[in-house]
Amino acid sequence: MTLTGILIIAAGLIGIGVYGALSQQSFVMLMMGLELIVNGVLLTTVGFWSLTAAGIPEGQLLAIIVMAVMAVEMAVGFALVVAVYRQRQVDMTDSLNTMKH
Amino acid sequence: MSGVDIAFWLLGGVALVSGWRVFRTDSMVRASFLLLLSFVAVGVMMLLLGATYLGYATLFMMAVEMMVMALFMVMFMMNPAGLNPMNMVHQHGLAIAAGVITFVGLSALALAVDLPAQPLPAATAVIPRLGHELLGDSMLVFESAGVTLLATMICSVILSSRSGRFGPSDIGSVPPPLDPDELDPDEIDPEEQGETEGNSA
Numbered sequence: 001m002t003l004t005g006i007l008i009i010a011a012g013l014i015g016i017g018v019y020g021a022l023s024q025q026s027f028v029m030l031m032m033g034l035e036l037i038v039n040g041v042l043l044t045t046v047g048f049w050s051l052t053a054a055g056i057p058e059g060q061l062l063a064i065i066v067m068a069v070m071a072v073e074m075a076v077g078f079a080l081v082v083a084v085y086r087q088r089q090v091d092m093t094d095s096l097n098t099m100k101h
Numbered sequence: 102m103s104g105v106d107i108a109f110w111l112l113g114g115v116a117l118v119s120g121w122r123v124f125r126t127d128s129m130v131r132a133s134f135l136l137l138l139s140f141v142a143v144g145v146m147m148l149l150l151g152a153t154y155l156g157y158a159t160l161f162m163m164a165v166e167m168m169v170m171a172l173f174m175v176m177f178m179m180n181p182a183g184l185n186p187m188n189m190v191h192q193h194g195l196a197i198a199a200g201v202i203t204f205v206g207l208s209a210l211a212l213a214v215d216l217p218a219q220p221l222p223a224a225t226a227v228i229p230r231l232g233h234e235l236l237g238d239s240m241l242v243f244e245s246a247g248v249t250l251l252a253t254m255i256c257s258v259i260l261s262s263r264s265g266r267f268g269p270s271d272i273g274s275v276p277p278p279l280d281p282d283e284l285d286p287d288e289i290d291p292e293e294q295g296e297t298e299g300n301s302a
Binding site: 001003004005006008009010011012013014015016017018019020022023025026028029031032033035036039042043046047049050051052053054055057058060061063064065067068070071072074075076078079080081082083085086091092093 | 105106109110113116117120121123124129132133136139140143146147149150151152154155158159162166169170173174177178189190191192193195196197199200201203204205206207208210211212216217218219220221222225227230231233234235239242243246249250253254256257258260261263
């Protein structure tokens with residue numbers, strides 16, 4: 001269990017998340033991509049805390065902040081999905097084109 | 102290679118494969134549970150790294166969050182049961198390229214940089230130290246996170262609620278016609294609509 005191994009696995013999670021966030025047409029699937037990115041960030045944070053920082057408590061605090069960001073992203077994302085669905089009866093990102101030039 | 106190492110690489114494999122299958126399955130509910138599996142694998146990896154509190158918190162938080170996500174899938178999305186093939190993607194080539202570049206770039210960085218090695222001492226009391234940090238020196242940061250979550254709750258309710266103070270929130274959002282002659286005199290005024298609804302209620 002090396003830090004390099006952890007970082008490579010986290011890079012894989014972030015890469016898959018970037019692919020999902022850019023490619024998916026459905027709002028909720030797009031949010032799943034964002035969740036995977038934050039998942040990778042969380043693993044990286046804990047890996048650095050455990051293997052390079054000698055377990056200083058601030059590292060765990062940073063991981064808790066990352067988890068809070070994850071919760072905020074999910075809650076606001078779902079609320080936006082509900083708001084858009086109520087307004088337009090759509091659940092696809094391609095349907096929201098009013099701000100396109 | 103010790104048992105912990107083997108478990109670590111197996112869990113890493115599970116996290117990556119289930120994360121990839123999220124975007125390849127036909128059922129959206131199944132996609133939520135695959136994402137949950139990826140999070141569970143990462144949570145157990147965090148336990149292996151010694152972050153006991155964070156690992157269990159991730160497991161519990163993600164179990165609940167993915168259940169909510171699965172419910173959303175059933176409520177809003179087409180094809181929640183995966184009865185038909187599903188491949189709803191756009192700009193697919195660009196997305197694959199971006200994902201691969203991200204992975205290769207971050208991995209190259211991880212391999213190239215000489216990282217310091219200061220592992221967690223075996224006898225560290227991880228959870229008490231976290232508790233003292235949260236309610237001691239870093240209390241302001243911790244409380245700010247709490248207030249942010251409260252603001253998120255209020256924001257989510259406002260965004261997802263249909264009725265506002267001045268009537269239904271989506272009536273006022275309909276753009277008016279550009280030509281004044283096209284204005285329909287019988288069109289419902291949002292403020293009157295709100296009052297009518299308020300009176301009838």
